[in-house]
């Protein structure tokens with residue numbers, strides 16, 4: 330995997346989200362709470378461990394992080 | 408200017424039963440950022456509006472880590488190692504991720520059946536002993552202790568001893584020191600066993616995390632597992648069960664509504680959480696790391712802010728008829744579990760245990776009442792969490 334142009338997609342299942350704000354605390358540059366639920370600030374981001382943490386910490390497993398090119402699941406851990 | 412503001416003694420009065428001091432409502436409308444003096448520590452701000460409370464809990468310019476080493480506003484003289492609640496991201500993230508794994512919605516749902524079985528066992532015993540009985544001693548205490556034992560992987564034969572320690576930890580300070588030491592010792596032993604023989608339970612997972620890659624210090628491990636999850640996991644739920652049952656028994660129309668439509672139980676738990684504070688007094692002040700404005704007042708860098716969750720939970724800007732129980736609210740974005748990075752780690756577990764407890768009480772006691780009116784209820788006093796320590800019920 331080349332690091333230079335690797336991009337990750339961050340999606341939030343807003344039906345599953347219960348609005349704890351935990352994810353936005355862990356990844357404030359990528360995720361915010363909008364109208365009571367989590368929302369990705371941009372559909373894609375540069376790789377950043379913080380979004381993996383956010384997805385792993387979400388109690389509802391509402392956040393999914395994938396490799397943009399391959400679609401491979403990066404988080405949450407199963 | 409801030410200097411003119413009256414400095415109020417805090418906590419405010421101990422309102423009776425499950426009520427809260429009306430001064431929170433007053434402050435919310437007239438003095439949203441109040442000045443308060445706790446028994447120990449420096450003067451603090453107290454936020455009572457929902458929006459301000461959320462800002463303090465989520466904005467990274469308000470820090471828990473910056474509180475360490477400060478003369479924090481507090482109710483007890485001594486200050487102790489605070490563990491997870493004393494950290495900011497990213498240090499906080501490291502600890503939280505590990506402990507959080509055991510408590511995901513999926514894991515918690517898998518535990519629901521086990522919790523139901525445990526709840527039924529204690530109610531069986533209670534019914535066998537005969538009416539009336541103390542719901543706290545016979546059900547609300549042993550039930551969450553046993554659930555946490557299963558979660559942590561405490562062997563069955565040690566549970567009686569475990570219960571003595573756990574209950575003791577919430578008693579007087581002297582006894583507490585003895586029990587805390589014994590409990591820490593015991594947890595140390597369980598940890599050592601898991602080093603020899605890895606297990607799948609929560610403690611096993613934490614040990615694995617500690618030993619692979621040194622992600623947890625020994626103190627962190629014991630503080631998360633031993634005291635963190637235990638004290639918080641048991642005392643919180645065991646206090647809210649009698650709070651909730653008391654609220655239903657003293658509001659018969661709510662009890663009748665739930666009996667008539669059991670699908671309301673999850674919403675009822677949320678509404679009971681919103682209305683009944685576990686701890687009416689604010690704790691864990693956040694320290695501003697820059698000047699920040701809240702409700703038109705500038706909080707200076709280095710100043711502490713406490714948030715009132717009960718104040719926020721009754722903010723009329725957010726909740727219609729905020730002072731009324733309503734199990735049919737469409738939206739209930741209460742902050743009884745906090746908000747942001749420190750949002751209660753055990754929230755999903757607590758919700759599940761409380762839902763199971765309410766279902767069990769409704770199922771097994773079709774005609775429940777207070778056995779001796781309010782004379783059969785006594786309330787914890789001088790303690791951190793508030794709720795009945797005795798709730799004599801008849802069926």
Ligand code: HEM
Nearest residue numbers: 481482483485486487488489492635639685686690791792
């Ligand atoms: C869930 C509801 C909780 C309630 C109602 C509660 C209540 C309290 C109160 C009122 C105090 C005394 C405050 C003071 O001395 O300033 C206290 C002390 C403490 N709590 Fe909590 N607490 C809760 C959760 C937690 C959690 C989740 C943790 C850590 C993981 C925690 C860790 C502590 C510690 C370390 C102290 C001692 C603080 C000191 O001596 O400075 N508490 N708790």
Ligand code: HEM
Nearest residue numbers: 487488490577578580630634635638639642789790791792
């Ligand atoms: C290591 C991490 C610790 C954590 C996470 C922790 C957590 C807590 C929590 C959640 C409470 C509130 C319990 C309740 O509401 O009944 C509490 C109360 C308390 N803790 Fe700790 N604690 C810790 C360490 C200690 C230590 C080392 C001491 C003593 C040296 C201590 C002394 C107390 C006392 C005296 C109370 C008040 C009990 C009462 O008045 O009801 N804590 N702690």
Ligand code: HEM
Nearest residue numbers: 491492639640643685691743744745748749751752753757
């Ligand atoms: C109805 C029951 C409960 C209520 C109302 C409650 C409430 C809260 C609140 C308000 C906080 C945030 C404190 C702050 O930000 O200052 C918190 C944090 C926490 N709670 Fe709970 N709690 C409950 C049950 C539990 C249970 C069952 C557990 C453990 C199994 C637990 C473990 C924790 C931990 C570890 C934290 C600290 C999280 C962190 O700092 O990241 N709580 N709780």
Ligand code: SF4
Nearest residue numbers: 346347349350352387
């Ligand atoms: S952590 Fe999960 S449930 Fe909480 S706000 Fe983020 S996405 Fe929603």
